[in-house]
Amino acid sequence: MALVRTLIDCDKEYAESVLPRELKDLYDGDLRFPASPPARPFVIANFVSTLDGVVSYEIKGKSAGSAISASDPADRFIMGLLRASADAVMIGAGTLLDVSAKGLWTPEYVYPDAKRLYADYRLSALHKPEYPLLVIVSGSGRLDLQRAVFRTPAMRAVVLTTSAGMDELARRGAPALASVEAHALSAGGSIAPQAILELLHLQYGVRTLLHEGGPTLFGQFLAAQAVDELFLTLSPQIAGRERDVARPAVVQGVQFLPDSAPWFQMLSVKQKAAYLYLRYRRS
Ligand SMILES: NC(=O)c1ccc[n+]([C@@H]2O[C@H](COP(=O)([O-])OP(=O)(O)OC[C@H]3O[C@@H](n4cnc5c(N)ncnc54)[C@H](OP(=O)(O)O)[C@@H]3O)[C@@H](O)[C@H]2O)c1
Numbered sequence: 001m002a003l004v005r006t007l008i009d010c011d012k013e014y015a016e017s018v019l020p021r022e023l024k025d026l027y028d029g030d031l032r033f034p035a036s037p038p039a040r041p042f043v044i045a046n047f048v049s050t051l052d053g054v055v056s057y058e059i060k061g062k063s064a065g066s067a068i069s070a071s072d073p074a075d076r077f078i079m080g081l082l083r084a085s086a087d088a089v090m091i092g093a094g095t096l097l098d099v100s101a102k103g104l105w106t107p108e109y110v111y112p113d114a115k116r117l118y119a120d121y122r123l124s125a126l127h128k129p130e131y132p133l134l135v136i137v138s139g140s141g142r143l144d145l146q147r148a149v150f151r152t153p154a155m156r157a158v159v160l161t162t163s164a165g166m167d168e169l170a171r172r173g174a175p176a177l178a179s180v181e182a183h184a185l186s187a188g189g190s191i192a193p194q195a196i197l198e199l200l201h202l203q204y205g206v207r208t209l210l211h212e213g214g215p216t217l218f219g220q221f222l223a224a225q226a227v228d229e230l231f232l233t234l235s236p237q238i239a240g241r242e243r244d245v246a247r248p249a250v251v252q253g254v255q256f257l258p259d260s261a262p263w264f265q266m267l268s269v270k271q272k273a274a275y276l277y278l279r280y281r282r283s
Contacts, residue, residue, distance in 0.1 A: 002028040003074045004270040004277055011267045011279070018125040023117050026077060028270065031085065033208055033229075040197035041209040044229040045218055046082050048075055053249040054239035055215060056098070063098040068235050073111070074272045075233045079212075080111035082231060084118040086132045086210035088158075088200060092217035093138035102148045104155065105134045105212070131155050133204060137191060137217055141165030145172050145180075153179050158204070160196055162186045193224040219254035222262060229281050230264060236274035 006028040017030045024030060036042040048069040049055050056063045069075040083089055084107040091105070107122070108115035122128045134149055134157045141161045143150075149157050159169060159182040166184045174180055185195045200206035211221060221227050232250070241247045256262065264280035271277070 002026060003077050004028050004272045006268065006270050008266065008269040010265075018121075020117065020121050020125060023081065023114070023121055026114070026117075027081060029268070031081065033085065036201075036207040040194075040201050040226070041087070041206045042229075043197070043209045043211055043221065043227050044082060044086070044231065045211040045213070045221075045227055046079060046231040047213060047218075047250050048072075048233040048235055049250060050235055050237045050239045052238045052240065054241070054247045055213070055250055056248050057239060058245070058247055068237070068239075069233060069275075070235065070237070072233070072235065072272075072275055074270075074275060074277065075235075076111045077114060078231065078233070078277055080107040080109075080114055080118055082210050083107040083110070083132055084122050085126070086208045087128060087206040088133040088135050088204065088208075089210045089212055090135040090137065090196075090217070091212050092214050093136065093140070093143060094216060095212065095214040096136055096138075096143065096147070096149070101144070101146065104148055104152060106131050106155065132210070133158060133206065135160060135196075135200065135209075137161075137196065139165055139186070139190060141168030141172075141182075143169070143172070145169075145174060145177065150174075150177050150180050155179060156181070158183065160185050160191055160199070162188050162191065164188060190220070193221045193226045197226060213250075215248040215250055215252035219251040222251060223254045223256075225262075225282075227262075227282060229267070229279065232278045232280070234276040234278060 003026045019031050048065045089105045107118035137160045139162050157180045163184045169182050185191045263283040267279040
């Protein structure tokens with residue numbers, strides 16, 4: 001039985017579908033992505049936002065996306081489906097921090113009911129390894145290496161950092177962790193999205209990259225024209241904002257002008273109860 005109902009579907013242009021029938025039924029339609037561009041992965045992003053555009057309450061213990069979606073099963077199913085479709089899932093250090101220390105960026109971690117379906121899709125239809133690579137971007141390297149993402153041998157984690165971040169990670173014991181690799185992609189300051197994409201493409205063979213935020217990292221990718229699609233769940237809740245309290249939207253730390261702000265085409269609209277599940281492609 002479908003978890004969502006498709007209201008609009010403009011995604012008619014691609015070749016053969018590989019999505020298994022049971023997943024198609026749950027998603028009420030197909031899910032296909034174009035081939036990656038020649039020199040970088042195809043980048044899809046996924047966020048959940050309130051009706052007034054807030055993606056995090058920025059309150060300790062209540063900052064994760066689940067507070068915005070109220071752990072909506074269909075939102076979690078789509079998150080899992082996107083993870084199952086990707087070669088790698090990327091997050092910034094701020095997003096890692098706000099998820100439980102046991103958190104894993106696997107398809108089934110967000111939606112256990114479809115564990116078998118996700119695994120069949122990945123292994124038999126997409127011919128990808130069991131789990132997507134987890135990519136964590138942290139300039140400072142100040143990561144809690146006791147987290148499950150760094151201690152689960154079946155899952156590979158790649159930390160992209162700066163020279164100072166490499167030193168910090170070494171101090172924290174990262175070289176001793178078998179499933180963790182770190183790369184310095186900048187001498188200091190911010191890492192350029194292009195450098196991230198190039199490394200993932202050339203060194204890890206990443207063709208489809210799922211960008212799971214947060215807003216700071218996403219803003220930089222958007223500004224670098226390195227986002228191809230945005231999956232956005234609109235949750236029927238209004239968070240509001242005080243004048244002097246930050247509550248981030250999908251993009252933080254970057255702003256566009258009307259003449260240069262990116263535009264998107266709509267690919268699909270799905271619905272369940274008062275939730276909307278939107279899919280856009282960069283124009
Ligand atoms: N609702 C949703 O769908 C959703 C999705 C994702 C996140 N969120 C929420 O968003 C909030 C986090 O927001 P955020 O903007 O702080 O998250 P973020 O982008 O995940 O993290 C920011 C941190 O990532 C590192 N970073 C980002 N870009 C970098 C670059 N180019 N080079 C080097 N390091 C870079 C830096 O880490 P260092 O400080 O270590 O250098 C920076 O402080 C959390 O509350 C999270 O739950 C919500």
